[in-house]
Amino acid sequence: MKVISSISRLRREVGLLKRKGMRVGFVPTMGALHEGHLSLIRKARKDNDVVVVSIFVNPTQFGPGEDFSRYPRNFKRDRALCKAEGVDIIFYPSTEEMYPQPYRTFVEVEQLDEYLCGRSRPGHFRGVCSVVAKLFNIVSPDIAYFGQKDIQQAIIIKQMIKDLNFPVKMKIMPIVREKDGLAMSSRNTYLSEEERKEATVLYRSLCLAKDMIRKGERRPGRIIKKMQELIENTSGRIDYIEMVDMDSLSPIKKLKEQDRVIIALAVWFGKARLIDNIIVTVR
Ligand code: AMP
Numbered sequence: 165m166k167v168i169s170s171i172s173r174l175r176r177e178v179g180l181l182k183r184k185g186m187r188v189g190f191v192p193t194m195g196a197l198h199e200g201h202l203s204l205i206r207k208a209r210k211d212n213d214v215v216v217v218s219i220f221v222n223p224t225q226f227g228p229g230e231d232f233s234r235y236p237r238n239f240k241r242d243r244a245l246c247k248a249e250g251v252d253i254i255f256y257p258s259t260e261e262m263y264p265q266p267y268r269t270f271v272e273v274e275q276l277d278e279y280l281c282g283r284s285r286p287g288h289f290r291g292v293c294s295v296v297a298k299l300f301n302i303v304s305p306d307i308a309y310f311g312q313k314d315i316q317q318a319i320i321i322k323q324m325i326k327d328l329n330f331p332v333k334m335k336i337m338p339i340v341r342e343k344d345g346l347a348m349s350s351r352n353t354y355l356s357e358e359e360r361k362e363a364t365v366l367y368r369s370l371c372l373a374k375d376m377i378r379k380g381e382r383r384p385g386r387i388i389k390k391m392q393e394l395i396e397n398t399s400g401r402i403d404y405i406e407m408v409d410m411d412s413l414s415p416i417k418k419l420k421e422q423d424r425v426i427i428a429l430a431v432w433f434g435k436a437r438l439i440d441n442i443i444v445t446v447r
Pocket residue numbers: 192193194195199200201203204309310311312313314337338339340341347348349350
């Protein structure tokens with residue numbers, strides 16, 4: 165396994181492999197790897213000849229006052245995990261390598277960032293799209309792997325790939341959860357023992373919503389209210405709970421048969437802002 169920090173060297177190495185006809189799978193991450201990341205890496209390993217994983221805590225996707233400086237970083241551990249999964253190349257650039265000054269170009273996908281996390285994290289998806297566009301141009305993957313955990317990010321990147329004609333196929337993989345339902349996240353390390361126990365309420369509230377729909381409830385307002393009540397029994401502070409259309413990401417007013425909707429939420433526990441979602445087909 166090679167660890168490469170320079171863009172030109174990464175291009176050279178991947179170029180050589182691609183000229184041999186090898187198919188390149190790519191998993192972009194911010195490191196602090198867990199089973200969620202590893203599920204993407206394993207799928208990439210299965211589908212491709214070469215697997216590239218990037219580890220880069222991207223400053224442009226963090227707002228002022230967000231957790232950029234305290235985001236967990238543990239390169240040694242990440243490197244060992246990647247090696248054990250048979251990763252071929254880790255791309256591990258510095259901030260200066262990715263954003264040499266003056267840096268002035270950003271990618272923005274319109275409208276899809278108006279709801280969910282986009283509303284509470286202005287500029288976040290602009291940062292995400294810009295870094296992912298750069299990484300696509302650097303790595304030239306055939307297939308890139310993303311998690312449903314960050315569903316809005318995945319849908320926005322899908323749109324960007326289409327709109328900007330990136331020759332990249334995208335695969336979205338299911339959310340990997342802890343035994344008690346909590347979605348795996350690098351940010352779970354911020355939780356105290358007590359908060360960790362309470363944090364299962366995100367998934368419990370999503371299951372409650374799914375159950376209400378299954379039993380015939382079609383009013384998003386009613387469902388969201390029940391989810392709120394469940395979460396308000398804990399120390400969690402709700403950032404948002406929304407039920408949105410799979411394609412436009414705009415809020416649903418009334419559920420109809422065959423609708424495919426995303427129920428998504430963000431809840432603060434102490435210093436950790438946790439997100440989770442489920443996709444439900446109404447029937
Ligand atoms: P991050 O390092 O948080 O930027 O995540 C890198 C990739 O891993 C993104 O595509 C995430 O959606 C995905 N990911 C993070 N957590 C999970 C999870 N619990 N299950 C599946 N994919 C995940």
